[in-house]
Amino acid sequence: MTSYKELGLVNTRDMFAKAVKGGYAIPAYNFNNMEQLQAIIQACVATKSPVILQVSKGARDYANINLLRNMARGAGEYAAELGCAIPIVLHLDHGDSFETCKDCIDNGFSSVMIDGSHLSFEENIALTKKVVEYAHAHDVTVEGELGVLAGIEDEVSSAVSHYTKPEEVVEFVSRTGVDSLAISIGTSHGANKFEPSQCTRNADGVLIPPPLRFDILEEIEKQLPGFPIVLHGSSSVPMEYVNMILAYGGTLKDSVGIPEEQLRKAAKSAVCKINIDSDGRLAMTAMIRKVLADKPGEFDPRKYLGPARDELKKMYIHKNINVLGSANNA
Ligand code: G3H
Ligand code: 13P
Ligand code: ZN
Numbered sequence: 001m002t003s004y005k006e007l008g009l010v011n012t013r014d015m016f017a018k019a020v021k022g023g024y025a026i027p028a029y030n031f032n033n034m035e036q037l038q039a040i041i042q043a044c045v046a047t048k049s050p051v052i053l054q055v056s057k058g059a060r061d062y063a064n065i066n067l068l069r070n071m072a073r074g075a076g077e078y079a080a081e082l083g084c085a086i087p088i089v090l091h092l093d094h095g096d097s098f099e100t101c102k103d104c105i106d107n108g109f110s111s112v113m114i115d116g117s118h119l120s121f122e123e124n125i126a127l128t129k130k131v132v133e134y135a136h137a138h139d140v141t142v143e144g145e146l147g148v149l150a151g152i153e154d155e156v157s158s159a160v161s162h163y164t165k166p167e168e169v170v171e172f173v174s175r176t177g178v179d180s181l182a183i184s185i186g187t188s189h190g191a192n193k194f195e196p197s198q199c200t201r202n203a204d205g206v207l208i209p210p211p212l213r214f215d216i217l218e219e220i221e222k223q224l225p226g227f228p229i230v231l232h233g234s235s236s237v238p239m240e241y242v243n244m245i246l247a248y249g250g251t252l253k254d255s256v257g258i259p260e261e262q263l264r265k266a267a268k269s270a271v272c273k274i275n276i277d278s279d280g281r282l283a284m285t286a287m288i289r290k291v292l293a294d295k296p297g298e299f300d301p302r303k304y305l306g307p308a309r310d311e312l313k314k315m316y317i318h319k320n321i322n323v324l325g326s327a328n329n330a
Pocket of ligand 2: 236275
């Protein structure tokens with residue numbers, strides 16, 4: 001058993017209370033490897049932002065939980081060495097069972113998500129409550145989810161979204177004891193968040209997605225005043241990276257994300273955690289493709305992973321300052 005406290009990490013409790021009060025959202029960036037983690041930490045230190053390092057089940061399978069835990073410990077030491085000991089949470093993204101959540105808690109995670117959103121209301125409550133009881137006994141915080149996002153949620157995928165029902169949130173939160181609630185108001189996972197038929201096109205032919213359901217968010221806030229709300233599926237899918245990938249041989253189609261202004265608006269509300277994974281994948285892939293196309297003789301991974309890491313850092317700095325508003329809140 002390794003407690004996150006031994007690793008120099010924190011849970012989300014104080015972080016969320018400050019974010020809700022301050023009208024900003026904590027960046028929750030997924031990582032699977034060293035370069036992604038370096039970029040996240042460099043960007044969050046440069047902007048003096050707290051951060052949630054997210055590990056999906058896929059990341060655990062890819063990188064190994066012991067390595068990931070020790071990377072998170074190293075991230076704290078690295079941040080201090082860079083000049084700002086920012087608060088760092090190590091969070092399980094889309095936990096699919098009590099056992100997965102327990103394993104993460106026992107291995108140094110300071111926060112877990114139990115995703116029972118595909119279950120019935122009663123089954124979701126029972127599973128989430130069981131995770132909360134174990135987590136709280138270890139001072140670990142828990143994110144639950146009500147409502148279903150379209151797209152792929154780790155290994156759970158849904159073609160359509162089911163918005164969160166505001167009339168269910170109070171009962172869910174009070175019966176489970178969760179510390180934060182992920183909701184569905186029209187965001188979606190991946191780089192193809194909407195069907196072209198759901199979008200309009202601007203004069204340049206760029207897809208414009210349907211707006212987020214701020215009316216549902218407002219109703220949820222009325223039901224749960226000041227309670228920490230989480231938005232998944234919040235990549236903006238920057239055209240800059242989509243076009244770079246296409247220019248250097250990639251085959252993305254109909255890519256569309258959540259506009260930054262809408263995320264900025266959400267971050268000013270009770271939304272205090274915004275999940276971003278796909279944008280990091282796009283930025284890295286775009287830069288790796290470019291470097292390899294520009295320098296076909298290059299075969300030192302540092303020569304293409306290094307520029308990809310720098311591009312990621314630039315993107316995260318922009319998000320912390322201009323989208324989430326988390327800069328200067330460490
Ligand atoms: O919500 C899903 C995250 O983007 C993680 O994706 O399971 O491919 O690591 P992954
Ligand atoms: P994106 O696919 O929009 O980056 O969402 C990531 C996410 O919600 C991780 O849980
Ligand atoms: Zn998600």
